[in-house]
Amino acid sequence: MKTIKLGGGRELTYELTRKPVRNINFRVKSDGVVYVSASRSVPVARIEELLAERADALLSAAERLRERDGKSEIGDTVRWLGTEYPIRVIASSRELAVLEGNECRVFTRHGDDREHTERLIRAAVSERFTALCRELDGEVRRGLSAAGLVPPPTRITIKDMSSRWGSCSYTRGHISINIRLAAYPRDTVLSVFWHEYAHYWHHDHSARFYAFLERFYPEYRRWNGLLK
Template identity: 30%
Template sequence: MPDRLTVGDPPITVELRRATRARRLTLRVPSIGGDPVLTVPPRVRDAVVEDFLMEREEWLRAALSRTPQPAGIADGTVLPVEGAPHVVSLAARRGVAQGPGTLELPRRAPGPALAAWLKARARDRLAARCDHHAAKLGRTVTRITLRDPRSRWGSCTSEGNLMFSWRLILAPPEVLDYVAAHEVAHLVEMNHSPAFWAIVERLYPGWQVQRDWLRAEGASLHGWRFD
């Protein structure tokens, strides 16, 4: 069976995820938008999966109608960069040009061009803030990786490798800085114990404000499509 199926007319695309620990078929619509996800246990026949989807088509359409879908990048789009709104304009150019509150993008494939520009900017900002916080602890960051996860803003391995969502570059700089401090703190405490939060407080006093911002506004960062 393919990784994606369609159901109904007009068709709805559903992502399939095989899960060895799943005990039953489960269908969910991400609150941040995007394709619905159907989790499939091992050894479930394809015909059973298809019947399951058809039986739930009405529910699926209703759930999707209540869920904001990601917005694409077009002429006149307003999106945040480091928390500040920028108006997009398309032009016959190569690369991205930033002005005060503006972004000029290539007319051909503006979304991918903007995504590449944002990722480069995110890497620069995160590397600088991680090095700053790590120096306070006498630790070293081994490597920084950027991804686009849906369930977390960052992670840290015992080898000192840090992973971040590149979409943090859309958030205010203080939010990105807090997430950098949070993950650097894991270089000392690989947990969320009181000792860990004491390190976070040392690195970024008042971090609770930025955590609350992510809880309230973080889903909006996933509300952009760059294809």
């Protein structure tokens, strides 16, 4: 690895690999190191000249990668219904993640491919969450029916949303549920179902809306309060 000085007191670290490639390739990683591959015929001076020219773009790309890594919801554990499951990668010819025992077991041939393992984990969580939503939807509808109300035909969509936990389009008969709720306790997910169903009867967040919720789900405030 080698570091070159740029203007303004900045510097850039790179690692050069000689390969019989036609072009000079630059690849930056989140640690800020630029990996360069070039054939033997390209002089180091030329490579460093190109690096200096592209420094701004390369450094901001590294910055973006760092931000992305920081934002990844999946660390060493997976949070499912309020419980942390440590991730264990198991070498296997199956490509599958499961939440079992007290851990998240990822069976894969590509255990060192972080993005791949995360994809398997997300798929597992999404599948479990879809099944849970079906169950909670049934629970709420049965609760409404038992009280003599008629739950309207409703399509449930599970989505990744950044600013809301759920939404109800009462005119279209459609409720959206945020997949990020999978990290919270079951009762918190249930509280979002009650909230969205309550909008069929009360379109705003008035006192009557909350009275409706308290009547059907007395623990509404406690469990929904876990969401920020």
